[in-house]
Amino acid sequence: MEEYTFDACALIALLNEEEGADIVEDLINRGIAGEISLGISIINLTEVYYGYIGALGKEKADDYLERILSYPIKVINVITDEVFREASRLKGVYSIPLGDSYACATALAANAVLVTSDHHDLKIIEQQESLSFLWLPPRPKRKPPSTST
Numbered sequence: 001m002e003e004y005t006f007d008a009c010a011l012i013a014l015l016n017e018e019e020g021a022d023i024v025e026d027l028i029n030r031g032i033a034g035e036i037s038l039g040i041s042i043i044n045l046t047e048v049y050y051g052y053i054g055a056l057g058k059e060k061a062d063d064y065l066e067r068i069l070s071y072p073i074k075v076i077n078v079i080t081d082e083v084f085r086e087a088s089r090l091k092g093v094y095s096i097p098l099g100d101s102y103a104c105a106t107a108l109a110a111n112a113v114l115v116t117s118d119h120h121d122l123k124i125i126e127q128q129e130s131l132s133f134l135w136l137p138p139r140p141k142r143k144p145p146s147t148s149t
Helices: 008-015 021-032 042-056 058-069 081-094 098-110 119-128
Strands: 002-006 036-041 073-076 113-116 133-135
Touching (some): 002 008, 008 042, 008 058, 021 036, 021 113, 036 042, 036 098, 042 058, 042 073, 042 098, 058 073, 081 119, 119 133
Parallel strands (some): 036 073, 113 133
16 A cells, blocks of 8 residues: 655645645545555654644644544654664754654655655755655745634
């Protein structure tokens, strides 16, 4: 079965109804239909959650988290030695953000396609590593999670 791993920015795009949300929604619908498998590292889910806590408060962040958890997305709660070492290698070699290194390492361990909009940080990974990407449109720089309800 084809597998996809979400980076934090993919779920933020969906929740904020940003450009690329339709792609993430289609993946979720395909996951519901049992056509594909979806996952996210607990590290990347943490990025989503704390971003909404900071922007909207814990109550709204909890609402968004419950929405995410209702989707057929497996939360990878255990960081294996393989993922830890690969994330560390990617961070050390490419100087990418720590969350991105875990998204990449999680996708590599699952032989999954990484769904992300982090072109700036991860284009080098696509060029140098054996990781497939499903690129979403870039998110605006330093834009916090949406304050709309």
